[in-house]
Amino acid sequence: MTQRPNQRGATRQSVKATQHHWPTRSAFQPGKYFRQHQATLAESFMRLVHYPLASVMTVMVIAIALSLPGGLYVLLKNVHAVTDQWEQQSVITLYLFPELEDTQALALSHRLSAQEEIASVEYISKEEGLRYFERSSGYEQIMSALPENPLPIVLRVLPNEVVDVATLPNLQALRDQLASQKEVDHAELDAQWLQRLASILSFGQRFSYALSILLIVAVLLIVGNTIRMAVESRRDEVLVMKLVGATDAYIRRPFLYMGFWFGVLGGCFASLCILVLSWWVSSPAERLIELYQSGFQLQTFNADEIVLCLTISALVGVIGAWIAVNRHIANIELQ
Amino acid sequence: MEIEFQRVGKKYESGQEALSQVSFHLQQGEMAFLTGHSGAGKSTLMKLMMMIERQTSGQILIDGVDLRTLSRRAIPQHRRRVGVVFQNHQLLFDRSVFHNVALPLQVSGADPQQIAKRVRAALDKVGLLDKEKYNPMALSGGEQQRIGIARAVVNKPQLLLADEPTGNLDPKLSAEIMNLFQEFNRVGVTVLVASHDLALVARMRHRVLTLSHGRMVNDGGFGS
Numbered sequence: 001m002t003q004r005p006n007q008r009g010a011t012r013q014s015v016k017a018t019q020h021h022w023p024t025r026s027a028f029q030p031g032k033y034f035r036q037h038q039a040t041l042a043e044s045f046m047r048l049v050h051y052p053l054a055s056v057m058t059v060m061v062i063a064i065a066l067s068l069p070g071g072l073y074v075l076l077k078n079v080h081a082v083t084d085q086w087e088q089q090s091v092i093t094l095y096l097f098p099e100l101e102d103t104q105a106l107a108l109s110h111r112l113s114a115q116e117e118i119a120s121v122e123y124i125s126k127e128e129g130l131r132y133f134e135r136s137s138g139y140e141q142i143m144s145a146l147p148e149n150p151l152p153i154v155l156r157v158l159p160n161e162v163v164d165v166a167t168l169p170n171l172q173a174l175r176d177q178l179a180s181q182k183e184v185d186h187a188e189l190d191a192q193w194l195q196r197l198a199s200i201l202s203f204g205q206r207f208s209y210a211l212s213i214l215l216i217v218a219v220l221l222i223v224g225n226t227i228r229m230a231v232e233s234r235r236d237e238v239l240v241m242k243l244v245g246a247t248d249a250y251i252r253r254p255f256l257y258m259g260f261w262f263g264v265l266g267g268c269f270a271s272l273c274i275l276v277l278s279w280w281v282s283s284p285a286e287r288l289i290e291l292y293q294s295g296f297q298l299q300t301f302n303a304d305e306i307v308l309c310l311t312i313s314a315l316v317g318v319i320g321a322w323i324a325v326n327r328h329i330a331n332i333e334l335q
Numbered sequence: 336m337e338i339e340f341q342r343v344g345k346k347y348e349s350g351q352e353a354l355s356q357v358s359f360h361l362q363q364g365e366m367a368f369l370t371g372h373s374g375a376g377k378s379t380l381m382k383l384m385m386m387i388e389r390q391t392s393g394q395i396l397i398d399g400v401d402l403r404t405l406s407r408r409a410i411p412q413h414r415r416r417v418g419v420v421f422q423n424h425q426l427l428f429d430r431s432v433f434h435n436v437a438l439p440l441q442v443s444g445a446d447p448q449q450i451a452k453r454v455r456a457a458l459d460k461v462g463l464l465d466k467e468k469y470n471p472m473a474l475s476g477g478e479q480q481r482i483g484i485a486r487a488v489v490n491k492p493q494l495l496l497a498d499e500p501t502g503n504l505d506p507k508l509s510a511e512i513m514n515l516f517q518e519f520n521r522v523g524v525t526v527l528v529a530s531h532d533l534a535l536v537a538r539m540r541h542r543v544l545t546l547s548h549g550r551m552v553n554d555g556g557f558g559s
Binding site for chain 1: 382385387408410411412413414415419425427429438439442443444446486490
């Protein structure tokens with residue numbers, strides 16, 4: 001962006017026009033632009049190779065920090081894969097209002113059996129309920145002492161689908177829908193252990209998200225600190241470049257690429273760690289699976305996930321570098 | 336390039352007044368020396384022209400353009416048109432002579448063939464073409480200074496500024512360096528050299544600007 005002088009002597013203007021061409025920002029030239037970037041990309045990589053020990057240490061710290069959430073992710077993925085196979089035939093029990101007549105209850109029962117997500121409805125009258133209760137509780141005498149049967153009519157609704165962790169919300173929705181029927185006093189979904197499993201899983205997920213965020217912040221700080229030292233060690237170079245007319249973007253670029261390399265290499269090693277780790281646990285895990293005779297296959301990082309891991313780590317590297325470079329290059333001024 | 340200072344003042348935040356009411360006019364293609372005791376404001380004046388510092392009063396016109404109208408983002412473009420040589424050569428010792436001289440071209444994104452051609456031409460002018468692969472650390476002080484000059488002119492600037500370019504060189508080398516500046520001036524480059532070596536300045540027989548305590552006390556003559 002070049003600003004032209006806003007005030008010039010009228011006499012001077014005619015003379016000036018012939019002799020100077022004030023810098024206009026050169027037009028965007030893709031060839032030149034990409035050549036510069038390519039050169040900087042290679043150069044910043046060579047710089048890492050030039051200080052192998054320091055670079056490897058930084059990369060390994062990043063890799064370890066990234067492989068923790070990555071490993072947790074793989075673990076959760078496997079837990080999900082296992083638990084998805086655990087199904088339960090569940091029942092929704094509807095307790096109707098005690099004052100309801102048999103005819104009304106039967107009508108409801110018919111209406112519900114017609115719903116497509118319901119396989120069957122079992123009708124338990126007040127008397128059947130009482131008999132069942134007496135048989136199972138051993139409170140025969142007490143029950144017979146009561147002036148009247150206190151039990152309500154009960155409908156046992158069998159849903160069409162077998163429920164697992166993933167489809168649990170559907171069933172919960174069905175339960176809520178049934179509970180809202182005007183005849184129904186109370187509706188209970190009998191899938192307690194699945195519900196518990198679902199909450200444990202969602203807890204695990206939250207926990208791994210929180211851990212991932214913390215570790216990604218840690219990677220940002222590691223990259224930031226490494227780049228800060230790199231900027232400091234190249235202070236003279238930055239000064240000379242400013243003196244000969246380098247733009248801030250030009251000065252920033254090698255450091256951003258450095259962050260990129262740290263991120264990508266860290267991501268590569270993290271993926272490798274996870275692959276090695278899953279290979280290491282695979283044989284005991286498979287034995288365990290055999291014992292349960294499940295058709296489950298142990299899962300590890302697939303290609304998509306490796307690409308995602310590298311993308312995230314490269315991005316984190318560049319962002320970390322960006323923050324550090326912006327803070328520290330501004331401090332290096334010609335005097 | 337033409338330079339005009341109109342009652343330029345520079346007061347640092349510490350309250351120190353480095354320049355006050357400095358006015359002079361350097362024509363396109365002119366060569367002049369800037370002298371004065373140390374602390375007289377020579378370096379500050381150079382820094383104002385490079386936009387390393389900004390003046391606190393007055394006007395600096397370079398080719399008729401008021402430097403105050405240039406934004407921070409226009410500074411790199413401005414510096415690419417000005418070559419500078421400093422006493423402490425500001426060479427980078429992590430790369431060869433060639434790459435030191437190539438730096439101004441690299442930052443402006445010239446293509447590699449062009450860079451090689453121009454770098455060799457600049458090294459040839461300062462007589463160090465055979466040293467392009469050396470590390471500048473391996474060269475003598477005079478040679479290092481000439482590398483600095485090659486770097487300053489590699490971009491074909493229209494203005495060449497030198498701040499004490501002969502500061503720690505012996506008289507013979509100093510004269511050689513000065514002759515180099517004169518050669519560039521002969522092909523149309525405006526040259527301003529700050530130096531406190533009055534004897535040398537007097538021998539060169541160019542216009543002399545003298546600063547004292549931040550004021551221009553003498554403009555013209557050939558020194559005395």
